Amino acid sequence: MSKTGKTGFGPAISVIILAIALLWPSLINGEPFYMTDTPSYIRAADAGVYKLTGLESPWTNEFHDRYSASPKETASTAVGSQATLTDSKDDAPVALAGRSIFYGAFLYLAQIFGNFWLAAVLQSLVVGVAIMLTIRAFVPEENGVSSTKRTLAIGLPVVFLSSVAFFSGFLMPDIFAGLGLLSFVHLAAFWGRQGTAERLFWLVLLLAAMLFHNTNVLITISLLAVVLLGNVTKFLQIGWKPILAIVTSILLSFAGQSVFYWGVTKYSGNAPVMPPFLAARVISDGPGYQYLEKHCKTEDHKFCRVLDFPVINHDQLLWSKAKDEGFFQALPNRERREIAAAEKAFVLDVFLEYPIEVLAASFRGFGTQLVTFNLPNFNYNDKQKNQFQDKIPGVLFGSQKQSAAFKNTMPTRFWEISTFVVSGVALLFLLGFLYRNFRQPGRLGRTATFSLLIVIGIFANAAICGALSGAKGRYQMRLVWVLPLAAASLLPNRQWRKEVIQPAE
Structure with a gap:
């Protein structure tokens, strides 16, 4: 041929x-x-252009709002304290990996x-x-x-x-x-x-x-x-x-x-932070929630707060800004980094304790994904409109x-x-x-x-x-x-x- x-x-x-x-x-x-994720992609690139060249665009306003006081600026106004420098760095805005x-x-x-x-x-x-x-x-x-x-x-x-x-x-x-x-x-x-x-x-x-x-x-x-x-x-x-x-x-x-x-x-x-997708997944599917119910009575886990949530939903856990619904986006920047850092150990512990349940939930997710055919993103709901x-x-x-x-x-x-x-x-x-x-x-x-x-x-x-x-x-x-x-x-x-x-x- x-x-x-x-x-x-x-x-x-x-x-x-x-x-x-x-x-x-x-x-x-x-x-x-x-x-609703589209602006995040553009603003990330816009922030990079602004930092490198000083050029502004209509998207730059959020960069100014989030970084109006950088870690260095905060530290310089705080009597040169090393503790203040560390705190200001930890409290700096979170750049998300995956976007x-x-x-x-x-x-x-x-x-x-x-x-x-x-x-x-x-x-x-x-x-x-x-x-x-x-x-x-x-x-x-x-x-x-x-x-x-x-x-x-x-x-x-x-x-x-x-x-x-x-x-x-x-x-x-x-x-x-x-x-x-x-x-x-x-x-x-x-x-x-x-x-x-x-x-x-x-x-x-x-x-x-x-x-x-x-x-x-x-x-x-x-x-x-x-x-x-x-x-x-x-x-x-x-x-x-x-x-x-x-x-x-x-x-x-x-x-x-x-x-x-x-x-x-x-x-x-600060390095970019990957949202704790797997932690939200195992909690929403059940095994992670069971693990927290069992261990939060005697151990201190970063994810124990979800036991007080009235509704457990994967997307809400990650992206809700309400503290009684979300364990990531709803938290201060320092805690968001801590939650992301704790994810791997938590998911591994859940899998080791409930391997069959985790695998079964993953298989259900796989099967459901195969037969899910819809286009909800092409008509905007009220929540999306407000975010836009x-x-x-x-x-x-x-x-x-x-x-x-x-x-x-x-x-x-x-x-x-x-x-x-x-x-x-x-x-x-x-x-x-x-x-x-x-x-x-x-x-x-x-x-x-x-x-x-x-x-x-x-x-x-x-x-x-x-x-x-x-x-x-x-x-x-x-x-x-x-x-x-x-x-x-x-x-x-x-x-x-x-x-x-x-x-x-």
């Missing part, structure tokens, strides 16, 4: 049409979609025209390229069937019947979960038939996905473990060049996160109030159902295709390897998100669109039955 080469304007035309189609929810809404400054920088740069349309357009263009390359990987150009018409005949139904278009216009890194998964499987399955430009596209996209969100790193590492095991057992035959390239991307993502940690520590005096009013600069909030999502008129129900149906049908098709391949002797071919890794990636996402944060529609909907894309791309390939024993390159 020859490598991808120059094929005229057909691919570019396909990408442009797909990108325009992907903008349909944002066009109906009147602007791209926000989430990628790299994606924040992307949004920050995308608002150069005073709004976020550029972000939606760029994300849609990248998704359009990924869809086009996926379809063309299954329908080679030299067979005369990878025309613009064929690409659009497969790509447009995926755009209009799945969740992908919603997340292309979502001002969150969610769309990069599916793009990261596609990047990995393309590199692993089709490395030998790709040209340099295509390899570079997938490698950069994989790196971006991992820099933009930590769960994408976990999914990538999970898939890498499957590939290595498949190679060792000779079930798969994936060359060491793509494996080395993927490992390099993982290491670069670690390096990028290290630079972020170093920068925050240097300029704020507090966090979003006035000119942007004024525009947001005119959006369909703000008025709760954004149509989503049809696409919740259609995504469930097309994804379910696609999954069954891919599983049937894999079953036929597994019955054949020899190693899996390229197409079967691609399909296998796609399915495993979907399940890995559900396991990771369901266990760490609990089942939420957006965790599933952000990447499940790759299932119908893979299945629909596979259908026209008349040669797939002959590729069963053809090794992946």
